[in-house]
Amino acid sequence: MLMMNKRSIREDINALKQKLASPSKKAECVTDIEEIIDMKQSHLWRADLGSCSGNICNISPQIEIEMGILQDAVEAIKGDDNSKAVSLLENYVAFIEENYEDEHPTYQ
DSSP: OOEEHHHHHHHHHHHHHHTSGGGHHHHHHHHHHHHHHHHHHHHHHHHHHSSOGGGGGHHHEEEEEEEHHHHHHHHHHTTTTTHHHHHHHHHHHHHHHHHHHHHHHHHO
């Protein structure tokens, strides 16, 4: 299972949602999300090429789902449907929460 810093992802997505409240930052939001998609595309290529280690190579379907959610959010923003974009970004965070381990697990 891939480990991620979920807190950082939540913070990044919350920042995007705040930017969406400002019409002048719409293009910036699209660019930010497209950069995340590009990063995910890089992860997907590495997973598909087998240049990854352990069981990370088995996560291609998860990465594709993430990219789909993010691409749908971009399309919603471009279509001036910010409420749908916000909902999709919240779905993205929920997907991450459910499907990945945190980078810094809490030990008891």
